Amino acid sequence: MLSRVAERIYWMSRYLERVENTARLMGVYTNLLMDMPAGVNIGWYNLVSLNDAEEWFDAHYRVRDERNVMKFLLADRDYPGSIVNSLQGVRENIRTSRDVVPAESWEYINELALYVQDNQSAGINRGQRHEFIAQVIKSCQQLQGLFVSSMIDGQAKNFLRLGRNIERADMTTRILDAGIGVVLENNGNVLPTTESIIWANVLYSLSAYLPYTKRQRKSVKGARVARYLLEDATLPRTIRFCGESMATVCKTLPRNKKVLKKIDQIRKSHYPPLDDDNAVLDVGFSDYLNELQLLIGSAHELFAETWFTLD
Amino acid sequence: MAIDWKAYNPEGLYDEIISSPGNPRVPAKSLVSYLRSLSDEQLQARRASADAVIKQMGITFTVYSEEGNIDRSWPFDIIPRVIALKQWQKTAAGLEQRLRALNLFIDDLYHDQKIVKDKVFPEYILQESKNFRPECVGISPPFGVWAHICGTDLVRDKDGRFYVLEDNLRVPSGVSYMLENRAITKRVLPDLFDTEKILPVNDYTSNLLEALTSLSPRKISRPSIVVLTPGIYNSAYFEHAFLAQQMGAELVEGSDLMVADDECVYMKTVDGLERVDVIYRRIDDLFIDPEVFNAESVLGVPGLMRAWKKGNVALANAPGAGVADDKVVYAFVPQIIKYYLDEDPLIPNVETYLCVNDKEREYVLANLDKLVVKPANESGGAGMLIGPHSTKKERTLFAELIRKNPRNYIGQPTLSLSTVPTLVDGNDLEPRHVDLRPFIIQAEKTSVTTGGLTRVAMKRGSLVVNSSQGGGSKDTWIVDTGAK
Known part of the structure; x- marks a missing residue:
């Protein structure tokens, strides 16, 4: 398979995952807002910081309020990570890989891009945001389903999996970061009930609430949720799970030694304070997540170096 | 209300379907009576289904505009153009003759230039030619063939005869639309394929693959063949992707290829570098190698010319083939045919x-x-x-x-181009001017498409058939009437 085609499939998959995850992130914060008692500050700007997008945001907006942050994440044409731009990324990559991906994917992505374009205000205004986000997530899953059920089990599918899992791992660290961000925003002055609402929402946003309760059979607590989302081997969005999936894929690809070593670091990554169920999560955890993001970033660079650029 | 053929009047022009109002030409008889049997609703339904098929199959071409590039659906008229097999066979023989002579001409220009020395072809034309590439002098591509794929534009004048309007020897496009037009028509007018002997067109891609394979410098059973595209923003990208897919070849861009120290061409794959034997390039000469031609080109592959000159890779069409694709050279093609083949041209030129x-x-x-x-x-x-x-x-x-x-x-x-009945607004049938672009392949063997791409000027009286300028297209039927 051509390196360029592999790279396009990989990015297509990353962008698609990014669209879904950004929508999920918008959903967490919106729900949190409704659950939080009056007076608790949930800091919409966190959504910008945890995507490392301050520079883009600050260039265009002065007020860091809900409306501007939503507009930025959803519709900003200059911010490369916005939903509209990520969708564009999916579209362009499908368009240029049409000989590799199922023909219907072109139709589906056009439908989704059109929907987002026509319903931007629904996503920005709180009133219809829930429906909007649900629709976006649904359409992303439709595409994922199409790929899983109709692509042949070859290299293209491998790069699809690789893109999906690295983006997922990255986003899970950011969604955890969103949770800790709200806790820290209020200087640890949140009531235990409020804190459990925050972490429950983090779980919801990753479709992980029910799996968590089934597995843990314990109440929702920051340290437990964090450990679960980092280290559980069965839930598809945990760091561990994404790491294992990437390793499985990479084992079938050529020249994989360095890459596998790097992925090992990701899947075995461990934050010792979490061993204590009652640990209080502080800024140290946020720093740990940042390091994990850097590790994921360097894995990406290694993929590119190994399979995408041969000069 | 069905189609009223008596009301259809080409007014003194040569119409390819009817000879006079109400009287179809022989090869079009069953088409005309079939269309007459359709009610307005049925005709509308066929049209709508053609539109749906085009959208569904994603047949598009790109139009450049100030608002950015738009992919437009392929403009297609469901009423086919019909040509009798007997007439087509003569035309096809003429096309092969023409391309054989042109290839001898190109090869001569890059070697001894006998035709210039013999004063059959004026030297000043060669000296001023924009498409003569001094870099190609002395190269001998396989079989002496430079233009492997040629799209020749034919028109019919008042007398119904075919004339050559121009030869496209650089990177002619349109063949995928010819194939898609047939695929659409099979879905829209399936009944006619039972009763009529309509010759199939779908052997083109296998002929192309066979020709490209015969050019491979390595004599191996499955040489590596690629289609080199300038990329997604090229108006013919759809065709590049289509041909690559049909031939099972990789669709590559310049950045996917590299020339290594051994002066062989390689493509960059996930498994490492893979040797490339034949490149069907759809990029203009001047952009294929920044080392030799346009240094700014990011579409091409540095070193490609070196690899080609060494005979380590085949390029189709060969660089420099465009020297014969020039409207001034065109005027000399009858003399060129006579000079190299000692034959009279089977298809005349338009007076120039x-x-x-x-x-x-x-x-x-x-x-x-x-x-x-x-x-x-x-x-x-x-x-x-x-x-x-x-x-x-x-x-x-x-x-x-x-x-x-x-x-x-x-x-x-100005020729009075022939017309073919075309559905305009509603169910009205009006004459519209057409041309025809058959594709000729020459490598180890020579072949011609059965018919070609028919382009239609969709505006009344217009002679402009280019899809970039509002032209449309029709399926082209070569029908065997049993006449010898």
Whole structure:
């Protein structure tokens, strides 16, 4: 398979995952807002910081309020990570890989891009945001389903999996970061009930609430949720799970030694304070997540170096 | 209300379907009676289903505009054009003859230039040719063939005869639309394929694959063949992807290829570098290798010319083949055929006046309102003057252009192109002008498409068939009537 085609499939998959995850992130914060008692500050700007997008945001907006942050994440044409731009990324990559991906994917992505374009205000205004986000997530899953059920089990599918899992791992660290961000925003002055609402929402946003309760059979607590989302081997969005999936894929690809070593670091990554169920999560955890993001970033660079650029 | 064939009147033009109002030509008889049997609703339904098929199959071409590039659905008319097999066989033989002679001509220009020495072909034309590539002198590509794929534009005049309008020897496009047109028609008018002997067209891609394979420098059973595209923003990208897919070849961009120290071409794959044997390039000469031609080109592959000259990779069409794709050279093709093959041309040229010759230029300047004036090296119908449809201002401008650079212009009489009934608004049938682009392949063997791509000028009276300028297209049927 051509390196360029592999790279396009990989990015297509990353962008698609990014669209879904950004929508999920918008959903967490919106729900949190409704659950939080009056007076608790949930800091919409966190959504910008945890995507490392301050520079883009600050260039265009002065007020860091809900409306501007939503507009930025959803519709900003200059911010490369916005939903509209990520969708564009999916579209362009499908368009240029049409000989590799199922023909219907072109139709589906056009439908989704059109929907987002026509319903931007629904996503920005709180009133219809829930429906909007649900629709976006649904359409992303439709595409994922199409790929899983109709692509042949070859290299293209491998790069699809690789893109999906690295983006997922990255986003899970950011969604955890969103949770800790709200806790820290209020200087640890949140009531235990409020804190459990925050972490429950983090779980919801990753479709992980029910799996968590089934597995843990314990109440929702920051340290437990964090450990679960980092280290559980069965839930598809945990760091561990994404790491294992990437390793499985990479084992079938050529020249994989360095890459596998790097992925090992990701899947075995461990934050010792979490061993204590009652640990209080502080800024140290946020720093740990940042390091994990850097590790994921360097894995990406290694993929590119190994399979995408041969000069 | 079904189609009223008596009301359809081509008014003195040569119509390919009917000979006089109400009387179909022999090969079109069953088509006409079939269409007559359809009610308005049925006809509408066929049309709608063609539109749906085109959208569903994603048949598009790209139009450049200020609002960005738009992929437009392929404009298609469901009523096919019908040509009798007997007439087509003669035409096909003429096309093969033409390409054989042109390839001998190109090969001669890059070697001994006998035709110039023998004063059959004027030296000044060669000296001023924009498409002669000195870098190619002395190269001997396999079978002496430079132009492996040629798209020749044919028109029929009042007398119904085919004339050659131009030869496209650089990177001719359109063949995928010919194939798609047939695929659409099979879905829309399936009944007719039972009763009529309509010859199939779908052997093109396998002929192309066979020809490309025969060019491979490595004599291995499955040489590695790629289609080199300038990329997604090229108007023919759809076709590049289509052909690659049909041949099972990789669709590559310049950045996917590299020339290594051994002067062989490799493509960059996930498994590492993989040797490439044959490149069907759909990028213009000047962009294929920044080392030799346009240094700014990011579409090409540095070192490609070195690899080609060494014989380590085959390029189709060969660089430099465009020297014969020039509207001034065109005027000499009858002499070229005579010179190399000692045969008379089977398909005539359209009469052509070379503005570089004083007498002919004066004639062109005096008759700008009657002639078609074309620049020598443009494609897609750009920069043309159609005399009878022009304004005074345009004619003044062209007179100036011709005087400034006579070498670059030719004049031709305005032909009354043949017409084919075409559905316009609602269910109205009106005559529309058409041309035909068959594709000729030459490598180890020679072959011609069965028919070709029919393009239609969708506006009443218009002679402009280019899809970039509002032209449409039709399926082309070569029908075996049993006549010998």
